[in-house]
Amino acid sequence: MEKLADEMRQWSGEQLAEHLYKMLKGYNYLIVMNDLWDAKILDDMKRLFSDDRNGSRIMLTTRLENVAIEANSCLPPHHMRFLREEESWNLLRGKVFGEGCCPPELKEIVIKIARKCHGLPLAIVVIGGILSKAEKTEEYW
Numbered sequence: 769m770e771k772l773a774d775e776m777r778q779w780s781g782e783q784l785a786e787h788l789y790k791m792l793k794g795y796n797y798l799i800v801m802n803d804l805w806d807a808k809i810l811d812d813m814k815r816l817f818s819d820d821r822n823g824s825r826i827m828l829t830t831r832l833e834n835v836a837i838e839a840n841s842c843l844p845p846h847h848m849r850f851l852r853e854e855e856s857w858n859l860l861r862g863k864v865f866g867e868g869c870c871p872p873e874l875k876e877i878v879i880k881i882a883r884k885c886h887g888l889p890l891a892i893v894v895i896g897g898i899l900s901k902a903e904k905t906e907e908y909w
């Protein structure tokens with residue numbers, strides 16, 4: 769395997785694409801492409817994945833509606849909404865404290881932090897991950 773990896777470093781983009789296509793042909797796969805900004809990239813990638821009608825899927829996320837539409841799915845794009853204040857608070861609280869309760873002295877601070885994320889789940893999860901490792905004191909926060 770190591771020899772193949774060394775050999776692959778010398779391959780052109782076309783050679784890598786052909787190898788990937790052959791490896792996936794006949795297999796089920798799920799490809800997730802996150803935060804796509806250009807539909808041309810999707811077109812380039814689609815040719816790499818054989819359509820054997822075996823349940824394989826390519827899923828993508830994008831902030832750009834034109835990219836979602838150009839993906840040419842049989843389903844319309846799913847539009848994500850911003851989280852409501854209570855949903856933001858619950859997500860942040862769960863990320864920071866898990867199954868435990870938020871200490872009363874931190875509740876107002878956590879609510880303010882959740883509000884400042886403006887309903888963006890990724891922002892809440894990132895900040896929650898940082899705060900989950902931080903000292904859980906009012907002074908620190």
